[in-house]
Amino acid sequence: MGCPVTTSDTKMPIAAAMLEKTQRHPCYSFDAHQKFARMHLPVAPHCNISCNYCNRKFDCVNESRPGVTSEILAPQAAKNKFDKVSARIGQLSVVGIAGPGDALANWENTRETIRLIGAENPHIVFCLSTNGLLLPEYAQEIVELGVTHVTVTVNCLDSAIGAKIYQHIKYKGQLYEGSLE
Numbered sequence: 001m002g003c004p005v006t007t008s009d010t011k012m013p014i015a016a017a018m019l020e021k022t023q024r025h026p027c028y029s030f031d032a033h034q035k036f037a038r039m040h041l042p043v044a045p046h047c048n049i050s051c052n053y054c055n056r057k058f059d060c061v062n063e064s065r066p067g068v069t070s071e072i073l074a075p076q077a078a079k080n081k082f083d084k085v086s087a088r089i090g091q092l093s094v095v096g097i098a099g100p101g102d103a104l105a106n107w108e109n110t111r112e113t114i115r116l117i118g119a120e121n122p123h124i125v126f127c128l129s130t131n132g133l134l135l136p137e138y139a140q141e142i143v144e145l146g147v148t149h150v151t152v153t154v155n156c157l158d159s160a161i162g163a164k165i166y167q168h169i170k171y172k173g174q175l176y177e178g179s180l181e
């Protein structure tokens with residue numbers, strides 16, 4: 001028997017099921033780029049952070065990065081769109097929710113979309129992108145829902161830099177502005 005695959009940082013073995021999903025995720029596996037496709041579903045319009053550089057209001061022919069969309073979909077409409085795309089693209093392996101706001105700041109929509117698709121498509125890899133602010137609240141539900149891949153965007157470690165990046169942050173009913181110092 002060979003050595004188990006490990007993460008480079010922790011040397012913990014990666015579970016086989018998790019590894020199999022990661023190998024079908026083009027964002028995490030170079031080889032998956034050749035074989036698999038992913039789609040983002042725009043069900044999360046709101047955000048609890050206001051980054052100065054963020055513009056979620058438009059798209060055009062030059063704006064095709066994740067998070068920029070032409071429309072916002074309700075969960076059932078997102079499921080219908082997934083059904084149409086997956087019927088035409090057999091290599092579709094990943095459904096991501098990356099905006100146009102924050103996946104967890106729109107948790108009801110995000111959860112329902114994943115639930116609807118996951119109920120009929122157990123092979124799909126679910127992926128979320130978040131600023132991480134609400135991860136402590138939803139981490140358990142995310143795991144129970146079967147989401148295996150979460151990207152957390154971290155803009156800075158220094159609050160003085162954060163004060164320049166963020167106009168404000170809304171957290172548990174409070175509005176935060178400026179630096180912690």
Ligand code: SF4
Binds near residue numbers: 049055
């Ligand atoms: S956290 Fe993301 S979606 Fe929210 S304002 Fe910043 S860049 Fe935009």
